[in-house]
Amino acid sequence: MTRPVPYPADVRAKGWRFELDHERIEQSDTWALAPADVKPWLLMLWLTAWRQEPCGSLPADDELIAAKIAMPLKTFGKVRPKLMRGWWVADDGRLYHDTVTKRVLEMLAAREAERRRKQEYRQRKDAERAALSHGTDGGHPQEDTRGDTGRDDTGTGTGTGTGLEERNPPPGSTAGSVGVGEQSSMRTGEVCRAIRAKGVMDVNPSNPELKAFVAKGVPVETFEAAAEVCAKSTPPKGMNYLLGIVRRQLGEAAAIAAGPAIPVGPWDATRTSIVAKAAELGIAAWDESKFQVGQGESFAVYTARVRARVEGATA
Secondary structure, eight states, X not given: OOBOOSSOTTOOOTTOOOOOOHHHHHHOHHHHHSOTTTHHHHHHHHHHHHTSSSTTEEESOHHHHHHHTTOXXXXXXXXXXXXXXXXXXXXXXXXXXXXXXXXXXXHHHHHHHHHHHHHHHHHHHHHHHHHHHTTOBTTBOOOOOTTTTTBOTTSXXXXXXXXXXXXXXXXXXXXXXXXXXXXXXXXXXXXXXXXHHTTOOOOOTXXXXXXXHHHHTOOHHHHHHHHHHHHHXXXXXXXXXXXXXXXHHHHHXXXXXXXXXXXXXXXXXXXXXXXXXXXXXXXXXXXXXXXXXXXXXXXXXXXXXXXXXXXXXXX
């Protein structure tokens, strides 16, 4: 008697890793009953099923299964009772195993959660844009309401104010001091929006360390690069991790500056000088680990990016 297919026929792993749960494997009755020489074939069978379409299934054909795991058909026939223990036939005529099926369902749930997260993020961004544009008519400015104009829901400046405070500072203050405060608030808001745009949503504009970095003049590009690292991590990292990246980069730059004196020469003469110039320009450090696994740029390409920024700054 067949059972219902557990998920759609077009489900594929698409690069999703098949991770082995050692505790679950050791507690498995199939693993306990399998002879030592069969256990490697069990692992190969699960991995092969993970790569099939639908993911986690096998064809109901002994010859095909043996060929897919590179096992002699004669050997397969001898160990089949142990090797295929727990596999059952579904309505689509393919074989499934409850343990592997559970992993596929977990993968699908994680993908759905990520899809919803991105959808909610897009909806929030649309709402923010709508809120910023509310109160204008065809782009024409409305009356000055200084109680809330130029502020968004994060409490940071948006740069849409009329500038009346700068021209008419309150008693006891100077035009210069008011301008500096608003510029710092506006720049913090700019950094927060840039971080959110890269996918890190728990940014807090009141965070004292973030405000300190902004006050020191850390470029927005540095925050964006750190946010990209956080968003691409598995699982994605939050604001504390981002601030740690920025803190580490500033520390590396300070260590280079406090190190032994280096004879003045071209900034691209050595790897150390290239890294120092990149830190000076607010460019994120080269990720050698990603390059080693074929997922990042080479140091030559990284140097070219730094050179382009240098030439742009001096043009």
